[in-house]
Amino acid sequence: MVSVLIVGAGFGGIGVAVELRRAGFTDVTVVEKADELGGVWRDNTYPGAGCDIPSPYYSYSYAPNSRWPTRYSEQPEIKEYLARVADRFGIRPRYGVEVTSAEFTDGRWLARTAAGGRLGADVLVFALGQLSRPAMPDIPGRDSFAGRSFHSARWDHDCDLTGRRVAVVGTGASAVQFVPKVRERAATLTVFQRSAPWVLPKPDVAYGDRWRRSRVAQRVERGFFWSLGEVAAFGLRGNRAVTRTVEWLAGRHLRRQVADPWLRDLLVPDYRIGCKRVLFSNDYLPALQQPNVSLRTEAITEITPAGLRTADGTEHAADVIVYGTGFRATEFLAPVDVRGAGGRSLAQAWTGGARAYLGMTVPDFPNMFLMYGPNTNLGSGSIVYMLERQARYVRQAVERVAAEGSCLDVRPEVADRFDAEVQRRLARSTWSLCRSWYREADGRVSTNWPGLVSEYHRRTRTLDPTDFRWRR
Known part of the structure; x- marks a missing residue:
């Protein structure tokens, strides 16, 4: 054998x-x-x-x-x-x-x-x-930070974020999920964005007993999303009709969820959809508009014992740094x-x-x-x-x-x-x-x-x- x-x-x-x-x-x-x-x-x-x-x-x-x-x-x-x-x-x-x-x-x-x-x-x-x-960013002074820091894939559950000044580096698939949750507990949350992601609405639903009892309904839903994925894949292969449609959906989602034109401009991606991972969220964009959240697009030049310094010379104080920087x-x-x-x-x-x-x-x-x-x-x-x-x-x-x-x-x-x-x-x-x-x-x-x-x-x-x- x-x-x-x-x-x-x-x-x-x-x-x-x-x-x-x-x-x-x-x-x-x-x-x-x-x-x-x-x-x-x-x-x-x-x-x-x-x-x-x-x-x-x-x-x-x-x-x-x-x-x-x-x-x-x-x-x-x-x-x-x-x-x-x-x-x-x-x-x-x-x-x-x-x-x-x-x-x-x-x-x-x-x-x-x-x-x-x-x-x-x-x-x-x-x-x-x-x-x-996990991939950690190569930022000068990263090891000098005096507070707590960790990658999202190695979340430190012993670190209580309640009432803390939290900095998030990265706006990828993990960050769009944990930013709305962290925002609820942190005193302030500063999100550092290198490039804006394409964000689509998430058509989530809660399943009821009727769906649970129906294998046919489950198979039909699986087949539907399989087919939808195949259509979307044509866009990734260069079909502009598909990518324009998906870009329009993402643009409408952004316009509906972000009223401030200044913030909305910061959240418009500068690359074709699909070039980087497309994200799905109903609560990430609203979270960025909360009073205790700020979005920064300046490049991080240094991490200091007290926080993060950006290219404009500003030092952003932080108690905790969370790296949502991928793999x-x-x-x-x-x-x-x-x-x-x-x-x-x-x-x-x-x-x-x-x-x-x-x-x-x-x-x-x-x-x-x-x-x-x-x-x-x-x-x-x-x-x-x-x-x-x-x-x-x-x-x-x-x-x-x-x-x-x-x-x-x-x-x-x-x-x-x-x-x-x-x-x-x-x-x-x-x-x-x-x-x-x-x-x-x-x-x-x-x-x-x-x-x-x-x-x-x-x-x-x-x-x-x-x-x-x-x-x-």
């Missing part, structure tokens, strides 16, 4: 473990460095943390959930859902196991842990995600040291940017697969949908390995051809028009999928053995 080691117990790791268990594979080990499962839904516990994809779509197709309280569920409900799925299918991760390195040797993978342990397996699956390592999304698998056939390191293979065939396999790294790997993130649609397709593909690969008794290694020419196609298409997409976390420093988009999720479904539906070379 083939043995499989899965590193990470978020939606990707649990998803591939379930797929393998359902196919009859029993020698499947899931390890997780934390003390519980959940991935980003374990780490991000800031006030108001939730998903901006409707819950019926942000779930496994084989595990619909009638318990969703609202259309856009928050962190506790999502983490609880994932735990129930793992329990239903008998997935029991080993917690407190941090993999620090992995090496392909003698036809198998050998992983080493931070505690000095060794784990061997025929197949290695990394499910570390793209949003697992190091392009540093896939870091800091794990991975070495494939012949001792070649993954860092060497990814010189110039991370790349993988279908986002999952890398030449000279036999029987190694990535969940949520390079060029599989979405600007529109549910990443759980993508992960489910990847899990199905990995399951087919494991079945091939079991049948042939050898190792699958993607052909270099196949991987190179795929990468060239993806980058050519991305160069024509909205994501190539501005600087964002989707892109490497040299401009390469290494995170996002260039097409529709239906295309990814089609291309990963059946593993083509001719894409691989066999290592006996």
